[in-house]
Amino acid sequence: MSVSVVQLQEVRKAYQIGPVVVEALRGVSFDIRSGDYVSIMGPSGCGKSTLLNVLGCLDRPSNGRYLLGGQDTSELDDDRLSFLRGSRLGFIFQSYNLIQQLTVLENIEVPLYYQGLSEAESRRRAGGLAERVGLANRLEHKPFELSGGQQQRVAIARALANDPLILLADEPTGNLDSGSGAEILRLFDELHEQGRTLVMVTHDPGIARRATRTILLRDGLLESDVANEREGASRNA
Amino acid sequence: MFTPAHLRRTLRLAVKSLWLHRLRSFLTMLGIVFGVCSVIAMLAIGEGASFETQEQIKNLGSQNIIVRSVKPPEEQKVSDKSSQGFVLQYGLTYPDLRRLQSSIPGVTVVVPGRILREYVWNISRRVDCEIMGTVPWYPQMRNHPVARGRFFTEKDMEAAANVCVLGAAMAEILFPLGSPLGRDVRVGGSYYRVVGVMEPPAGVAPAAEASSSSKPAAHRMYIPLETARRRFGEILARERSGSIEAERVQLHEVTVKVASREAVMAVADAVKEALERHHKKKDYEIVVPLELLRRAERTRQIFNVVLGSIAAISLLVGGIGIMNIMLATVTERTREIGIRRAMGARRRDIVLQFVVESTLLAGLGGLLGVLLGIGIPWLVTWFANLKTIVTVWSPLLAFTISALVGVVFGLYPARRAAQMDPVEALRHE
Ligand SMILES: Nc1ncnc2c1ncn2[C@@H]1O[C@H](COP(=O)(O)OP(=O)(O)OP(=O)(O)O)[C@@H](O)[C@H]1O
Ligand SMILES: [Mg+2]
Numbered sequence: 001m002s003v004s005v006v007q008l009q010e011v012r013k014a015y016q017i018g019p020v021v022v023e024a025l026r027g028v029s030f031d032i033r034s035g036d037y038v039s040i041m042g043p044s045g046c047g048k049s050t051l052l053n054v055l056g057c058l059d060r061p062s063n064g065r066y067l068l069g070g071q072d073t074s075e076l077d078d079d080r081l082s083f084l085r086g087s088r089l090g091f092i093f094q095s096y097n098l099i100q101q102l103t104v105l106e107n108i109e110v111p112l113y114y115q116g117l118s119e120a121e122s123r124r125r126a127g128g129l130a131e132r133v134g135l136a137n138r139l140e141h142k143p144f145e146l147s148g149g150q151q152q153r154v155a156i157a158r159a160l161a162n163d164p165l166i167l168l169a170d171e172p173t174g175n176l177d178s179g180s181g182a183e184i185l186r187l188f189d190e191l192h193e194q195g196r197t198l199v200m201v202t203h204d205p206g207i208a209r210r211a212t213r214t215i216l217l218r219d220g221l222l223e224s225d226v227a228n229e230r231e232g233a234s235r236n237a
Numbered sequence: 238m239f240t241p242a243h244l245r246r247t248l249r250l251a252v253k254s255l256w257l258h259r260l261r262s263f264l265t266m267l268g269i270v271f272g273v274c275s276v277i278a279m280l281a282i283g284e285g286a287s288f289e290t291q292e293q294i295k296n297l298g299s300q301n302i303i304v305r306s307v308k309p310p311e312e313q314k315v316s317d318k319s320s321q322g323f324v325l326q327y328g329l330t331y332p333d334l335r336r337l338q339s340s341i342p343g344v345t346v347v348v349p350g351r352i353l354r355e356y357v358w359n360i361s362r363r364v365d366c367e368i369m370g371t372v373p374w375y376p377q378m379r380n381h382p383v384a385r386g387r388f389f390t391e392k393d394m395e396a397a398a399n400v401c402v403l404g405a406a407m408a409e410i411l412f413p414l415g416s417p418l419g420r421d422v423r424v425g426g427s428y429y430r431v432v433g434v435m436e437p438p439a440g441v442a443p444a445a446e447a448s449s450s451s452k453p454a455a456h457r458m459y460i461p462l463e464t465a466r467r468r469f470g471e472i473l474a475r476e477r478s479g480s481i482e483a484e485r486v487q488l489h490e491v492t493v494k495v496a497s498r499e500a501v502m503a504v505a506d507a508v509k510e511a512l513e514r515h516h517k518k519k520d521y522e523i524v525v526p527l528e529l530l531r532r533a534e535r536t537r538q539i540f541n542v543v544l545g546s547i548a549a550i551s552l553l554v555g556g557i558g559i560m561n562i563m564l565a566t567v568t569e570r571t572r573e574i575g576i577r578r579a580m581g582a583r584r585r586d587i588v589l590q591f592v593v594e595s596t597l598l599a600g601l602g603g604l605l606g607v608l609l610g611i612g613i614p615w616l617v618t619w620f621a622n623l624k625t626i627v628t629v630w631s632p633l634l635a636f637t638i639s640a641l642v643g644v645v646f647g648l649y650p651a652r653r654a655a656q657m658d659p660v661e662a663l664r665h666e
Contacts, residue, residue, distance in 0.1 A: 058663070078584060079585075082583040091579050097572070099576055111581050114581040115581060118242065145522050155400050200264015
């Protein structure tokens with residue numbers, strides 16, 4: 001029996017814009033177990049990104065509890081949250097979010113740098129990860145010299161750098177053509193097979209079905225949380 | 238937490254991002270460069286000037302008190318109106334000399350001097366010269382050594398011998414070829430045997446050296462006091478605007494040597510009192526080199542305070558320039574900050590990154606400023622022939638302060654960067 005990596009309990013997130021309070025999340029609860037591959041769907045503005053930011057400790061819930069690996073994150077200070085982001089969580093963004101001045105290798109090294117890895121060890125590990133995502137021959141390139149798909153693969157390598165508990169991807173194929181998108185999704189499938197825990201926000205039901213589980217959000221509330229039957233079929237395809 | 242390896246990598250990162258905006262970094266640096274460079278250069282020039290003054294004053298002897306005869310100002314008008322036969326009598330006398338020597342405790346030696354303005358000739362070469370009639374121990378007393386040959390002796394003095402010691406510059410002019418030693422120079426109708434040549438004096442003639450004569454001569458020749466008395470007498474006739482003006486001055490100058498530096502001021506007061514008692518008019522002046530030295534020291538302190546203020550202002554301006562550029566950088570790199578925060582950077586990592594960058598900027602500016610600041614005094618010495626002294630502490634201090642400016646003025650932009658909300662920063666375009 002696998003353990004819960006993530007436990008959300010009645011999580012709320014409200015934004016105050018002048019006198020108006022916008023509730024992006026209005027009490028969301030669910031667990032994610034180690035090895036889960038979760039897709040999050042829902043109409044625009046329903047709070048998917050907000051949820052992912054909370055999961056990624058980039059944002060704190062205004063109410064409710066979020067336990068990551070059994071630890072209540074609301075008790076942690078900024079330094080501890082930074083540590084969690086760097087060591088337990090891996091982010092993959094729609095717009096890649098690579099640092100433009102740095103090379104592929106240096107971008108992959110960024111999370112390692114903040115965990116205080118030695119230069120040689122960090123270089124070695126980053127090189128291995130670049131190879132893992134098929135960019136071994138692009139180490140010294142700058143992001144703008146790469147295609148969107150390649151950039152997203154750098155971002156995946158970077159997210160994997162510190163061997164995180166969970167990978168969080170917000171519309172990772174949103175900016176990609178179907179070909180490079182498919183490559184990224186294949187990479188996700190592989191990671192899932194290797195036992196990684198993944199959470200992916202998407203608008204595409206076809207993509208969502210590749211996950212083992214799909215969570216549907218509507219107006220800041222969890223509408224449905226279903227296991228995908230086609231999981232096995234999609235994976236073998 | 239911040240290991241040397243960590244710091245080294247942060248430094249490399251800072252170099253990289255500064256290099257990315259080379260021109261901007263360079264222009265920002267200029268503010269610090271000019272601040273630091275002007276401070277070091279000005280200090281060096283000031284230090285050089287004050288060193289020269291102090292050397293000149295020290296040459297007078299910090300244990301000496303120099304009393305000079307001065308023509309009393311009110312008498313000048315009378316003598317102008319008076320007829321040709323009038324002889325103006327003023328200044329220090331031989332009784333004064335004896336009194337100074339015997340009645341003031343703390344006085345060790347007294348050196349009298351008579352100064353005569355004459356032309357000195359070697360065949361057809363001529364030099365306008367102050368002839369100083371004095372005693373054999375004059376060189377030791379005034380810290381002005383003989384370069385070649387010897388000074389005249391007690392024996393020369395007793396015999397009122399016609400011997401002389403030339404100033405370095407006039408020796409060059411009168412005897413451009415070969416040694417002047419053993420040769421003769423002519424003054425009026427008499428010849429003097431050259432027995433020595435003085436060292437060139439350190440620095441130019443200081444203001445204190447401006448003696449009673451209207452304009453100090455550039456050259457000096459030394460003869461025994463006794464010789465001066467016998468050959469030239471005590472009445473000096475001088476032609477001025479058509480009329481002959483005659484003065485009787487026994488001694489133009491008396492140098493009093495005091496046993497210790499501590500006693501100088503007290504002895505100076507005693508000398509003043511002793512002279513006041515016997516002179517109705519103020520026909521003398523008392524120069525105390527030690528006092529001049531102290532005054533020069535004070536002047537230098539004031540100069541340094543003024544310079545320090547200029548330095549502070551220019552570094553402040555440079556610092557504001559750095560802060561301005563760092564604020565722009567932080568805004569420009571908001572997205573990068575968001576990414577780094579999402580990748581595990583703590584607030585202090587972000588602060589360190591930007592502070593190291595601003596400190597590097599200021600430090601490099603400081604370094605360039607130090608190099609320029611050392612180079613400029615060198616050029617000034619080379620082209621303007623002014624003495625300059627770059628003290629060890631001035632580049633060190635200027636550099637340290639400039640680096641500190643980088644830290645202080647980088648701190649606010651860095652803290653602003655660190656306080657940004659990661660989600661907001663990531664959304665920034
Ligand atoms: N920083 C913020 N300040 C104010 N309101 C916010 C903020 N971030 C999100 N919101 C609001 O919260 C709600 C949820 O936003 P969120 O970005 O999570 O939607 P989403 O599901 O990711 O939409 P999309 O599919 O378009 O990306 C929206 O109504 C949005 O306006
Ligand atoms: Mg979104």
